[in-house]
Amino acid sequence: xxxxxxxxxxxxxxxxxxxxxxxxxxxxxxxxxxxxxxxxxxxxxxxxxxxxxxxxxxxxxxxxxxxxxxxxxxxxxxxxxxxxxxxxxxxxxxxxxxxxxxxxxxxxxxxxxxxxxxxxxxxxxxxxxxxxxxxxxxxxxxxxxxxxxxxxxxxxxxxxxxxxxxxxxxxxxxxxxxxxxxxxxxxxxxxxxxxxxxxxxxxxxxxxxxxxxxxxxxxxxxxxxxxxxxxxxxxxxxxxxxxxxxxxxxxxxxxxxxxxxxxxxxxxxxxxxxxxxxxxxxx
Amino acid sequence: xxxxxxxxxxxxxxxxxxxxxxxxxxxxxxxxxxxxxxxxxxxxxxxxxxxxxxxxxxxxxxxxxxxxxxxxxxxxxxxxxxxxxxxxxxxxxxxxxxxxxxxxxxxxxxxxxxxxxxxxxxxxxxxxxxxxxxxxxxxxxxxxxxxxxxxxxxxxxxxxxxxxxxxxxxxxxxxxxxxxxxxxxx
Numbered sequence: 087x088x089x090x091x092x093x094x095x096x097x098x099x100x101x102x103x104x105x106x107x108x109x110x111x112x113x114x115x116x117x118x119x120x121x122x123x124x125x126x127x128x129x130x131x132x133x134x135x136x137x138x139x140x141x142x143x144x145x146x147x148x149x150x151x152x153x154x155x156x157x158x159x160x161x162x163x164x165x166x167x168x169x170x171x172x173x174x175x176x177x178x179x180x181x182x183x184x185x186x187x188x189x190x191x192x193x194x195x196x197x198x199x200x201x202x203x204x205x206x207x208x209x210x211x212x213x214x215x216x217x218x219x220x221x222x223x224x225x226x227x228x229x230x231x232x233x234x235x236x237x238x239x240x241x242x243x244x245x246x247x248x249x250x251x252x253x254x255x256x257x258x259x260x261x262x263x264x265x266x267x268x269x270x271x272x273x274x275x276x277x278x279x280x281x282x283x284x285x286x287x288x289x290x291x292x293x294x295x296x297x298x299x300x301x302x303x304x305x306x307x308x309x310x311x312x313x314x315x316x317x318x319x320x321x322x323x324x325x326x327x328x329x330x331x332x333x334x335x336x337x338x339x340x341x342x343x344x345x346x347x348x349x350x351x352x353x354x355x356x357x358x359x360x361x362x363x364x365x366x367x368x369x
Numbered sequence: 370x371x372x373x374x375x376x377x378x379x380x381x382x383x384x385x386x387x388x389x390x391x392x393x394x395x396x397x398x399x400x401x402x403x404x405x406x407x408x409x410x411x412x413x414x415x416x417x418x419x420x421x422x423x424x425x426x427x428x429x430x431x432x433x434x435x436x437x438x439x440x441x442x443x444x445x446x447x448x449x450x451x452x453x454x455x456x457x458x459x460x461x462x463x464x465x466x467x468x469x470x471x472x473x474x475x476x477x478x479x480x481x482x483x484x485x486x487x488x489x490x491x492x493x494x495x496x497x498x499x500x501x502x503x504x505x506x507x508x509x510x511x512x513x514x515x516x517x518x519x520x521x522x523x524x525x526x527x528x529x530x531x532x533x534x535x536x537x538x539x540x541x542x543x544x545x546x547x548x549x550x551x552x553x554x555x
Contacts, residue, residue: 242444285483
């Protein structure tokens with residue numbers, strides 16, 4: 087029977103990280119999972135709303151949750167780590183604080199009756215993909231990989247209760263089932279510079295530079311990510327990274343869904359690997 | 370308004386965020402782990418200490434700092450804090466307060482704050498973030514016209530820059546949310 091899951095793509099997946107969206111959707115299709123997008127979804131406010139306006143930073147995700155509830159969605163996949171962090175945090179805060187919930191509901195003009203289950207991409211893969219993977223696997227991804235979780239995938243830990251806070255293992259385990267050899271390295275949850283990408287790209291060179299360099303030095307052949315912001319900084323910002331590090335770093339950055347897609351025989355068009363700025367020389 | 374004997378910024382933070390900066394005993398683990406500490410004028414543990422002083426001049430200095438804008442909310446600090454002090458939440462409040470009082474750091478105002486404004490303007494307009502529009506808006510605000518110019522053709526050829534913005538159908542709802550949020554915010 088076909089499984090059905092709610093889906094919140096978020097803005098990045100419609101723009102600079104189209105390949106993430108393509109690989110998530112193709113992978114779901116390959117595993118007979120129907121993804122139902124939240125009707126008329128809006129931006130979650132990302133890293134900007136909470137910097138300038140508390141109520142706005144809660145109201146934007148609250149509208150998404152309300153739209154999902156209206157559509158009867160009980161469980162939702164949110165592949166972007168920043169979006170999932172915003173949605174999970176907002177839902178938690180609103181159901182913890184009835185007064186705040188009331189204030190936010192008045193702002194959105196929509197009410198929320200019960201929390202829904204919000205899955206990040208790793209939880210989705212663990213639950214829906216890994217059990218079926220042996221039946222769909224046609225290739226092995228026999229490469230040394232550096233699993234880069236970034237900051238938001240495993241945080242805030244108290245609310246998420248997902249994986250270990252530092253030195254997480256979930257992506258590493260998934261990579262092993264795909265035939266890859268994850269390296270041990272200390273930069274798994276170091277910040278790539280996140281939302282400073284446009285306003286302080288010099289800092290991205292430094293922060294992301296250390297991450298890309300460390301992965302390379304430890305012999306990884308690819309960096310595996312699960313967040314469009316991390317991907318943008320490690321891949322698209324490679325020129326500033328190389329400038330800061332004073333050398334040319336060629337290691338490609340792949341979304342975890344692209345790797346599993348390749349293992350399951352999805353085409354480069356389905357996984358979108360041709361869209362990267364740092365060329366992916368892996369078959 | 371609740372009772373604030375000292376009328377201090379730390380009490381205001383406590384009231385609005387429920388985070389008690391008095392719990393900080395200056396172990397410095399947050400500053401040691403902060404990826405942006407070396408760029409900051411005051412590191413996270415110093416920010417906590419400045420709040421504890423309840424000194425008006427120091428509080429003003431804090432609101433004018435670049436640190437509060439350089440914080441990327443990566444949450445490394447709270448992950449390592451032995452007192453579980455939610456420093457990112459404090460930073461959020463300090464940023465909001467700083468803009469409200471017109472005290473935002475002059476350097477940050479031209480880049481980091483300008484970016485956040487451009488980002489939110491875009492969402493207010495269409496309900497979604499549309500990168501080409503946002504980048505244009507940001508360039509006008511920051512007056513940094515040449516940065517990233519060489520990246521655009523590469524991104525475009527890989528289908529990473531959509532030509533038209535996607536918009537939420539119920540734009541009025543989004544605009545109402547912005548209007549009401551502005552009224553209700555601090």
